[in-house]
Amino acid sequence: MLTLVGKDRNGIVAKVSQALFDLNGNLGETSMTRLGGNFTIMLMVCVPEKTSIVQEKLQSVCDEFELFFHLDEIEGELHQHIEPDVRISIHGADQAGIVARATGALNEAGLNILNLESDVGGQPDSPVYIMHIEGVAGKGIDSLEKALQKFSRENDVVAHMTPIDTMVG
Amino acid sequence: MALLDLLVYPDKRLTKVSQPISEISENLKQFILNLEETFRSFPGCVGIAAPQVGRFERVVLVDISHKPQHDNHGFLVLINPEISSYEGSNVGREGCLSVPDYTGKVERAVSITLEALNEKGEKKVFQMKGYEARAVQHEIDHLDGKLFLDRLVSRRNALSKRIELST
DSSP states (O other): OEEEEEEOOTTHHHHHHHHHHHTTOEEEEEEEEEETTEEEEEEEEEOSSOHHHHHHHHHHHHHHHTEEEEEOOOOOOOSOOOOOOEEEEEEEEOOTTHHHHHHHHHHHTTEEEEEEEEEEEEETTEEEEEEEEEEEETTOHHHHHHHHHHHHHHHTOEEEEEEOOOEEO | OOOOOOOOTTOGGGGOOOBOOOOOOHHHHHHHHHHHHHHHTSTTOOEEEGGGGTOOBSEEEEOOTTOTTSOOOOSEEEEEEEEEEEEOOEEEEEEETTEEEEEEEEEEOSEEEEEEEOTTSOEEEEEEEHHHHHHHHHHHHHHTTOOGGGGBOOTTSOOSOOEEOOO
16 A cells, blocks of 8 residues: 655656556555645555565655645455445534544444545635545444434534435446 | 346446347246246345346346335236336445446436336336336336446445434
8 A cells, every 4th residue: 555645746647656656556446635724645556566666666756746645555356345324424513523423433332434534615714624424334224323323413513414225326 | 937148247248238028928038937947046045137138129027026115016027118207316225147247326317107017918007106217217228238337426425315313
């Protein structure tokens, strides 16, 4: 797993993926996104070369683009997607600990988070926090709904929950 | 009856446009029985299109009756199906027998008017909404050589149907 972060600028994805291709790397699943003014990459790659050679090649790209990176050996475990059965959106005035409290309450109510994306919007002096979560309701939808209602009341945020019924045709 | 082999993406044949049926032949009736048996062999699946088993004719089967929470017309054999009107749009998650191990968000019309022949060659008109309308749009796409992969919206695109839980 290649983890990479740095100040956002044009060409990071092209340059990094070219470097890995030059090493005969085969990319798996990736998440590449701009967070604030930073660009972040989490990328699965299978490379036949030794880790030290991959490190060296990536270092030269990262020096040029002022990026930091980290490599970890992992098991691929591709083709084992878990389907989410619920989607939760939460938004409200930004407040310290909102993610910890939300995910804590949802975890207790049986939610296994598969994907979480959050953004800070609104005005700089009154920021708004927006969070989208997809996951598996391990203890059922009712348990999550109750937890979410309580969380919403206690934290003065708006929370929506939508069951996901994947249509396979 | 017989189970038919499924074409799986990236098989290029899935992009072929299927031809209209001009006659409800005995051969077609037998094919529909085999297609249904194949469809039933995938529990949870709500539809199948003839081109998914390599027969490039405009026939689809749809049945969402095992999900009774959604309005439905039961098991449908749709020959030469045409959607004559579309209304609204929403985003829902779809998967496909021909695209294993991947699901994604797709925008579809919420309500449709559908015209098709049944297995006896009788013309039928259906008003459909929600999940059943989504299933029909997904299957008719197969007849036009399209997969849900051609219609994916961003992972960040929110699902539109929401349940308000607080004020």
